[in-house]
Amino acid sequence: MSVNLSGNPQVQTAAAPSKKKPASSKRRSSSLVTLFFYTMAALFLFSMLFSLWFFLTETGSNIRFMMADTLITTQHRDWAKYLIGSDELDRRVQRYWAQFDRYSAIQDKGLVHIERKPTATPTPTGAAAVTVPVPPKQDLVEMEPISGPNFKGQLLIIHDPKKLRIAVPGKVGKGEKVSSMVQRLGAIAGVNAGGFVDPEWMGNGFQPTGLVMSGGKVFYNDGGMNTPNHMVGIDKDGRMIAGKYSPNELIKMGVQEAVTFAPKFIVNGVGQIKNQADGWGIAPRTCMAQTEDGTILFAIVDGRQPGYSIGATLFDIQKIFLEHGAVTAANMDGGSSTVLVKDNKIINKPSSEYGERYLPTAWLVFDEPEKANIKNIWEGLDPSKIDPSKW
Known part of the structure; x- marks a missing residue:
């Protein structure tokens, strides 16, 4: 025993033996590190x-350009430059507009023949009455489900094209939901038009x-009366028009209802889009067509x-329209x-996280369209002074 300066005994204790990790724990740690590096x-x-496949092979490049085209039709168009580069993005957009102009330049051969509804003919005095069989009444509007590998939607079928009107918002300052227009009028x-x-894709519509x-x-015109626009509309005889025309x-031409959008992609019964790669990407779609007897078709995808529906290309919609006998077809505003x-x-499931969007125009179907109280909400307004971002 030794004595410290304080007088207290100093106890000598043996050092505690060091604890070694088990060999199994070391092996496990080593295995995890190896697995990590292999992964x-x-x-x-x-x-x-x-x-290498995505950028250097034909198959990969086709998918890459399809993805870029899809982005071009969304609010994130600039993101496409990360797939194809800024220069290629600009070239691709310009190429599409050049294609749209070529489609519009094809002369319409007038394949639509709308039969007039039978009317009562006065019977001459003393002549025997003639009984004309009345065909069964056909519903004005029908719906048919449509689908493809990546999409689901509806085909809206309107048997009398003259029952369509372009509707506009009821109040100055912002657009109106299509459901609200339908109910109000x-x-x-x-459907949207x-x-x-x-x-910033947050406009007031x-x-x-x-x-x-x-x-x-003419309710609205942001150019001159001789300025051509890509138009989709219906004339006084119920024939669908699509192409590049000025207001004059x-x-x-006697056009009654019309809005600006593009492209026209079925002309004289011939599809202009040759394959999926030229189908302007995969997206929600609203497209309009007409068959030879005048029936109007709207594809809403x-x-x-x-897990539900990714979207369709215009080539997909073209195929559906041609199968239903369309001779003319054009794209309308789509996406959200x-x-x-x-x-x-x-009826459908709009893609916008906020639900239905506020819009400036819609195609509406009426039993009596001549009685629809549609007023020019832009009358007297200067288009250059409208603030589309102000709610």
């Missing part, structure tokens, strides 16, 4: 092989792009909803604007 190496190798059904100025005609009158030309309303119910 990273595999991922690196996979990324390299994927990049007493329509049977409605033309495009609109949409700053009040300012259309190009031209709007309703009831044979449309008036001379949902999209951007994995795509909506179908019937009997005051939204």
Whole structure:
């Protein structure tokens, strides 16, 4: 025993033996590290092989350009440059517009023949009465489900094209939901129509792009009377028109209802889009067509909803229209604007996270379209002074 300075005994204790990790724990740790490095190496190798396939092979490039085209039709157009580069993005957009102009330049051969409804003919005095058999009444509006590998939607069939009107918002300052237009104006059904100025993709839906005609009158025009626009409309005889026309030309042609959008992609019964790669990407779609007897077809396809419906290309829609006998077809505004309303119910599933969008125009179907109280909400307004971002 030793004595410390304080006088207290100092106890000598043996050092505690060190604890060694079991060999099994070391092996487990080593195995995890090895697994991690193998996993990273595999991922690196996979990324390299994927990049080579994605950028250097024909199949990969086709998918890459399809993805870029899909982005071009969304609010994230600039993201496409990460797939194809800024220069290629600009070239691709310009190429599409050049294609649209070529489609519009094809002369319509007038294949639509709308039969007039039979009317009562006065019977001459003393002549025997003639009984004319009356055909069974056909519903004005029908719906048919449509689908493909990546999409689901509805085909809205309207048997009398003269029952269609272009409707516009009821109040100055912002657009209106199609369901609201249908209810306010007493329509049977409605779909979204033309495009609109949409700053930061959060616009109020009040300012259309190009031209709007309703009831044979110009409601809105952001250019001159001789300025051509890509138009989709219906003339006084119920024939669908699609192509590049000025307001003066449309008036001379007797066009009653029209909005600006593109492209026209079926002309004289011939599809202009040759394959999926030229189908302008995968997206929600609203497209319009007409068959030889005058029947109007609207294809409304949902999209951007994995597990339900991703969307369709214009080539997909063209195929559906041709199978139903379309001789003319054109694209309408799509994406988050795509909506179908019937009997005051939204039939499809709009892709916008906020639901139905506020829009400047809609195609509405009426039993008596001449009685529809559609007023020119832009009358007296200067298009250059409209603020499309102000709610």
